[in-house]
Amino acid sequence: MAKLETKLIHEGEEHNTTKSVVSPIYQTSTYFVSEDIAEFAHSTSTVKFPEFYHRHGNPTSSQAAAVIASLEKTEDALILATGMAAISTAILAAVKSGDHIIAQHTHYAASRTFLLDFLSDYGVEVTLVDQIDNEAFASAVKGNTKLIYIETPSNPNLEITDLEYIGKLGKDKGILTMIDNTFASPINQVPAEYGIDVVVHSATKYLGGHSDLTAGAVCGSKEMIAKVWKRSLLLGASLSPFDSWLLLRGLKTLALRVRQINENALALAQWLEKQPQISKVGYTGLESHPQHQLAKKQMKGYTGMLVIEIEGNDAFGKAQTILNSLEVFANAVSLGGVESLIAHPASMWSSSNEEQKKKSGITDGTLRLSVGIEHIEDLIADFSQALAKI
Structure with a gap:
């Protein structure tokens, strides 16, 4: 099996169907011309189909997603336009009105606002707990708890949440677990190794690494990424072709x-x-x-x-x-x-x-x-x- 440094360079190369060493920028909104109705129908309904319409996916984003999924040791990943697009779309794919989320007192400020202000307008209840107190998470579980959302190390105070405990709690209670892994990066921390179900990133940060793009990533099972992808089609936060290319380039030196x-x-x-x-x-x-x-x-x-x-x-x-x-x-x-x-x-x-x-x-x-x-x-x-x- 290839080592991490090699994967960063070569993972997902099957999405580069050209003969170029560096994947090209597919600067087009519409990728697919076909006279076959069945083929067209297949393209429009296939999750993350890379060569149909930009909102559905594009080849460079598919390659970047493959690299990140490999790093996070998840089945699949989806690339979106910003970190908040990844966070909000992933959460909206996991909960609905009447559901309950357990989160931390300390989160990235925009994530906290989304959890406390946005979701409350749509009937989703959120309980915040002290992330260093394992029992606080367990005590907050209700019959309608559908998601445990964590961030470790936390922004900005760098407190740590016990990944192994949260992973086991989620599995024992049948609750989806999700982590913002931006501060650590998958080089320093791989939450899936501790049973965490979904990993989100502001790829603007370490994954891109050069302060020249905004992007987000959601990593998880194929089933979960399909749900997130369907939400993303309606919310519309697609990453531009050029930024997909910049992200893929940045990942090589991560x-x-x-x-x-x-x-x-x-x-x-x-x-x-x-x-x-x-x-x-x-x-x-x-x-x-x-x-x-x-x-x-x-x-x-x-x-x-x-x-x-x-x-x-x-x-x-x-x-x-x-x-x-x-x-x-x-x-x-x-x-x-x-x-x-x-x-x-x-x-x-x-x-x-x-x-x-x-x-x-x-x-x-x-x-x-x-x-x-x-x-x-x-x-x-x-x-x-x-x-x-x-």
């Missing part, structure tokens, strides 16, 4: 990028932990992380994401000074690219109220870092000069 990012992030976290201006460093690779042993058990690497808390009074002002002073780290949204980014979650999470921010561990002095592939000495030097100004 293992190399993530390993360098992991190395940089651990070294930077260890250095930041020693700085007097920082009261706390949250990074799953640090022994000081309260769930380090669980992270070590279910993760192969610790990601490029870390969170820090600024020490002392006027945390907001100090955070602003750091953001203004950094030269290598850019104050920008998103994450998982080759460049290092930093963000102030309390300002970004505008859709969350103060109580919600508190439950998610967000304060005025919280800063979220996405570590890139720059030289670690430059990253440390950048933070050193910025911290000296507060």
